[in-house]
Amino acid sequence: MLSKQAIAKIDRELSKYPADQRRAAVMSALRIAQVEHGWLSKEAIADVAAYLGIPDIAALEVASFYNMYELEAVGKYKLTVCTNISCMLRDAEGIVEHLEHKLGVHCGETTADGKFTLREGECMGACGGAPLLLINNHEMREFLTPEKVDVMLEELN
Amino acid sequence: MSGSFNQVCFRTVGLPNPASLKTYRSVGGYEVLKRIITEKIPAAEIIAEIKLSGLRGRGGAGFPTGLKWTFMPRNYDGEKYLVCNSDEGEPGTFKDRDILRYNPHQIIEGMAIGAYTMGVKTAYNYIHGEIWAEYEIFERALDEARVAGLLGDNILGTDFTFNLYAHHGYGAYICGEETALIESIEGKKGQPRFKPPFPATYGVFGKPSTINNTETFASVPYILQHGGQNFLDLGVANSGGTKLFSISGHVEKPCNVEVNMGMPFPELLALAGGVWKGRKLKAVIPGGSSVPVVPADIMMQCTMDYDSIVKVGGSMLGAGSVIVMDETTDMVKTLDRLSYFYYEESCGQCTPCREGTGWLWRVVRRIAEGKGRMEDLDLLTDVSNNISGRTICALGDAAATPVLSFIKHFRPEFEYYIEHGRSMLKA
Ligand SMILES: Cc1cc2nc3c(=O)[nH]c(=O)nc-3n(C[C@H](O)[C@H](O)[C@H](O)COP(=O)(O)O)c2cc1C
Ligand code: SF4
Ligand code: FES
Helix, strand or coil: CCCHHHHHHHHHHHCCCCCCCHHHHHHHHHHHHHHHHCCCCHHHHHHHHHHHCCCHHHHHHHHHHCCCCCCCCCCCEEEEEECCHHHHCCCHHHHHHHHHHHHCCCCCCECCCCCEEEEEECCCCCHHHCCCEEECCCEEECCCCHHHHHHHHHHHC | CCCCCCCCCCCCCCCCCCCCHHHHHHCCCCHHHHHHHHCCCCHHHHHHHHHHHCCECCCCCCCEHHHHHHCCCCCCCCCCEEEEEECCCCCCCCHHHHHHHHCHHHHHHHHHHHHHHHCCCEEEEEECCCCHHHHHHHHHHHHHHHHCCCCECCHHHCCCCEEEEEEECCCCHHHHCHHHHHHHHCCCCCCCCCCCCCCCCCCHHHCCEEEEEHHHHHHHHHHHHHCHHHHHHHCECCECCEEEEEEEECECCCEEEEEECCEEHHHHHHHCCCEHHHCCEEEEEECECCCCCEEHHHHCCCEECHHHHHHCCCCCCCCCEEEEEECCCCHHHHHHHHHHHHHHHCCCCCHHHHHHHHHHHHHHHHHHCCCCCCHHHHHHHHHHHHHCCCCCCCHHHHHHHHHHHHHHHHHHHHHHHHHHCCCHHHC
């Protein structure tokens, strides 16, 4: 079920497009649903599709094409470290290793307490702040060092 | 002529609340739009000024903007769309993000002028998924402009109506390609379309559309305020104006700078504090990960403009994304990472790209793991050549370019890996 607040947000997105192009709001509607639930279950995707009046498969296709949607449950905090070239040159690998060590998981995995999921990501268009990561897609932390990572983990814990 | 900084797109950088309408107005913002729509300046006059300025698309391909704007059918009745490409995801590129967060109103004004010129009423700015904070800043700037009567119906009491909306991406490099971006606005997978038809005929929702990069639009108000000749004179032959350069990698201070086109590369490097840790320069990718890598000695001879990077550097200016690599850089590992990127981001529509990018990455990975064979180098060249020119969009070529140029310039490093199973840098 989409909450009232989610529907209000989706309606605002819908107002950006012609009335006969409700499908255009599917990316933001999925994002809004994901922010609410943490990830996109089949039901959540179907709810979004129903609200927009598009086939489930059309919404599912979009949810599986774009990297920032989660089709399986993730930890409370998803940490995505950019490891592309500009970040790699400034030791993003060291940040990944530090996180793996601190959290006791490999990239792609979630901690046993369900708190953290660790990911590698592609260029985030912010290479000047390398190395960097995203918390739950929307909050960026730049100029990382192992010490800053420790402070961040404290803060989230 | 490398005197001035932050003169065009970065006019508000360094001022308090740079993104606010008040600050933008304090540098003369929206004055040009007001003059154009109240005096009803003819579209042909605006296009002539843009052509004179020498402005070329800042998204990477460098297509002349004034010419592109003439492709829109002027007398088409029905919806037409204007699109801003802020889907900046080419590794090494982070300039549009700074325009969005420090000077969003200049993008809005540039788009409004474009819309007036091409007879467009509705536009979208497609913003890269990973920069949520900038998306929100842009949304706030749109709200501010609406309240001030700078967007919407009858702008500033004239008969000019223009609506602009932000569309947020969610993680797909390929959506930077203009037709994939259009598909994505429509709420579909970001898969590039066959061209022709081009967007000017069949774009957003099947309607005539024009798409330009963020920096391109943000340059427009300056050009019409100071004149095309003024902008042209800021640069050098074939490269009018200023350019934002994103400098990343092994420098002391990674940064964006806006400088006159034609600045000698060593001066640009110095603006980023030079190569970090007192090390020597090994190589530079001057225009984002999709352009050929240039060895240090050649790069030091280049000036930062479209012609020099091609003729002297054997590469391309691209989006002005300068990735700096010092003497400790392992070129095999670096290519491994880039090849993985293109494999991961291929949309999968064309067989040569889908299969080829995977093949390239697996072979480079094999070499990086010390399991390569000498024949692999020819194989990589072969596979690369078989992708180039056989695909719907330029991502296929973009995947082949680093492979070909890394092997061309750093072949001994690859051979050493193959012979010894490890990097020659650790020898
Ligand atoms: C794989 C690929 C990625 C691209 N990414 C971007 C991008 O992030 N930003 C951009 O402005 N143009 C990008 N482009 C170029 C666009 O297709 C298009 O040429 C450009 O937005 C036109 O604007 P301009 O003429 O102002 O440069 C990309 C092209 C390809 C093939
Ligand atoms: S070249 Fe690659 S990314 Fe471009 S359309 Fe073909 S498969 Fe998709
Ligand atoms: S390479 Fe990491 S943000 Fe661009």
